[in-house]
Amino acid sequence: MPKQPVQDPTDVDLLSAAQIEERVEKTRQHIEAIQALWPGLERLEEGRRRRSVGRSLGVLGPPLAKLFALLRPKDGKDSPLARSFHVLGDQDDGDDPERFEVELLERRLKRALAQQKVADALEDLARHLDDDVLATAETVIGPGLAALDLARTIARQNATFRAILAPVLDDFRAMTKQARKGKKPEASKDAPPKPEAPRPEPS
Numbered sequence: 001m002p003k004q005p006v007q008d009p010t011d012v013d014l015l016s017a018a019q020i021e022e023r024v025e026k027t028r029q030h031i032e033a034i035q036a037l038w039p040g041l042e043r044l045e046e047g048r049r050r051r052s053v054g055r056s057l058g059v060l061g062p063p064l065a066k067l068f069a070l071l072r073p074k075d076g077k078d079s080p081l082a083r084s085f086h087v088l089g090d091q092d093d094g095d096d097p098e099r100f101e102v103e104l105l106e107r108r109l110k111r112a113l114a115q116q117k118v119a120d121a122l123e124d125l126a127r128h129l130d131d132d133v134l135a136t137a138e139t140v141i142g143p144g145l146a147a148l149d150l151a152r153t154i155a156r157q158n159a160t161f162r163a164i165l166a167p168v169l170d171d172f173r174a175m176t177k178q179a180r181k182g183k184k185p186e187a188s189k190d191a192p193p194k195p196e197a198p199r200p201e202p203s
Helices: 017-037 046-051 053-071 080-091 102-157 159-182
Strands: none
Touching: 053 080, 053 102, 102 159
């Protein structure tokens, strides 16, 4: 009798360890394929990202698209209206500083709008994955902490088990110590207020 193909689970919670690893690798390949579709992407420093006028794309994109369509050359020639804009020729980051390169700006605008759609879709996917990470971790951390507490109790009562559990409990202790170190001590509400510095007497 022919072997029936193994069907993939329809829920991520049913994935085996091997299937998870397989999906991680496939996802990496898909990400690399997406990056290959958009060569030469520019990466901004956080300061420039916050200050970038490119953030106005959603608002200014539609009127700019209409303007560029009006200024687009007809039959390879600029209209008298389009020639009026050549005074901005040195501001379009194009090849000819004497000409306002509408075709270049129009192409860049279309690309930016298209890339924004892709970025929005990827951001939505990333948010969805992040949500599932948190939801899945919630099902692990609760019983996991209870298991760690139980492991400490068992280790105190049984030397053999203590030796086996030592690496786990050492990591847990180190993590707890690090977390405490990261917390700044809060000022006690009952602590007396600091005395004010004496004011200089008028001369």
